[in-house]
Amino acid sequence: MKLIENAAVVITLLFSGLALAGSPSTDGDAEKGKEIAMGVCAGCHNADGNSIIPTNPILAGQYAVYTAKQLMDFKSEEGTPAKRDNPVMASMVTPLSQDDMQNLAAYYAQQAPQPGMVSDESLINLGKQLYNGGNLENSIPACSSCHSPDGKGIPPHYPRLAGQHAAYTLSQLQAFRQGTRQNDTNNTMQSIVSRMSVQEMKAVSEFITTLK
Ligand code: HEC
Ligand code: HEC
Structure with missing residues (x-):
């Protein structure tokens, strides 16, 4: 039983x-994503998304649809807490457009993850x-x-x-x-x-x- x-x-x-199934798909531009990744994200997630700091996730090799969804989920609507409530990432995604997020997601999906x-x-x-x-x-x-x-x-x-x-x-x-x-x-x-x-x-x- x-x-x-x-x-x-x-x-x-x-x-x-x-x-x-049916959530947003992503066909972002990895080259454009790379520019933001190098300028803004590399300090914590490394240039290729293989973060070496244990509390910062490895992004390399992650599926683009999932990564783009996370970036959107870190954004909070006015007055309500974000679905994924994290102060560090909330400040990172504030200036990003939906296209930026898809481009970033495409870039990290193409990087080879380290063991x-x-x-x-x-x-x-x-x-x-x-x-x-x-x-x-x-x-x-x-x-x-x-x-x-x-x-x-x-x-x-x-x-x-x-x-x-x-x-x-x-x-x-x-x-x-x-x-x-x-x-x-x-x-x-x-x-x-x-x-x-x-x-x-x-x-x-x-x-x-x-x-x-
Ligand atoms: C100051 C350090 C820092 C910077 C800069 C930073 N991040 Fe993060 N990132 C984090 C931390 C810490 C987490 C874990 C958040 C949590 O616990 O939810 C995270 C989580 C993430 C996740 C979730 C990964 C997963 O597996 O679910 C994504 C995607 C991400 N960051 C992308 C980015 C992008 C894109 C940028 C640049 C625009 C960026 N981060 C800049 C520290 C940083
Ligand atoms: C029925 C399907 C299902 C099962 C079983 C499942 N997961 Fe998940 N898991 C998911 C989904 C869907 C997500 C993505 C949620 C989102 O969109 O943020 C997820 C996300 C995660 C994440 C976040 C990844 C990241 O990069 O932040 C971790 C960690 C995780 N699961 C661990 C586990 C572990 C450990 C188990 C077994 C004890 C498990 N999961 C079992 C469906 C599942």
């Missing part, structure tokens, strides 16, 4: 993801188990079902996670949990992290670093 319930949770989550570095080996096994199999007891679905077994994601909407800094990944899982990040359509990620322990979040973040 438990198994059937869990299968239902996964299927519901998968369908809620599919409902994302990540693990800082806590002892968590890898638990992280791997969660990533590939979830945790049936708490109805946590396998991350691989949406982000793919090798962490490359499923374009355009399921982001690439492979090789991302563990500190950044953990910060996002916590942001989904605390509600400062609520830009996941149908609360997919928010509902998953609400059932994860802090130890599980740390472990899966370390494991994601090892994916290529």
Whole structure:
């Protein structure tokens, strides 16, 4: 019975993801994106999007539709908090037009991502188990079902996670949990992290670093 319930949770989550189809596509101009990336973003995300600061995400190789969506989500409408509430990035996106965002997203999508570095080996096994199999007891679905077994994601909407800094990944899982990040359509990620322990979040973040 438990198994059937869990299968239902996964299927519901998968369908809620599919409902994302039809969101903005992106066919930005990578050359124009590069100019802004070099001038404004490189200080924190590096020239090619391979940030070396663990709290700043690696943008290289990420799907353009996902990146453009994040940039839009950092913008707040007048009077309401941004769907992805982050003061640093909010100030970065304020001067950007929708075209700028699509151009930036196209630029980073074309850059080759560098492999990540693990800082806590002892968590890898638990992280791997969660990533590939979830945790049936708490109805946590396998991350691989949406982000793919090798962490490359499923374009355009399921982001690439492979090789991302563990500190950044953990910060996002916590942001989904605390509600400062609520830009996941149908609360997919928010509902998953609400059932994860802090130890599980740390472990899966370390494991994601090892994916290529
Ligand atoms: C002062 C440092 C800083 C600068 C400059 C900066 N960023 Fe960021 N960026 C961050 C941090 C920190 C985060 C994580 C925000 C969070 O926790 O939500 C982030 C997150 C992002 C994300 C989300 C990535 C993901 O995987 O969801 C994108 C996209 C991004 N930045 C693009 C840009 C672009 C484009 C520029 C230049 C216009 C830029 N950033 C400039 C620090 C910076
Ligand atoms: C049912 C599909 C689904 C499953 C299962 C799933 N995710 Fe996600 N995840 C998403 C979607 C969709 C987004 C993008 C949300 C958005 O647009 O910002 C996302 C975003 C993320 C992000 C943010 C990436 C970034 O660059 O900021 C992280 C981290 C993440 N997921 C980790 C996980 C982990 C860990 C698991 C397993 C415990 C998992 N996800 C399971 C659908 C899923």
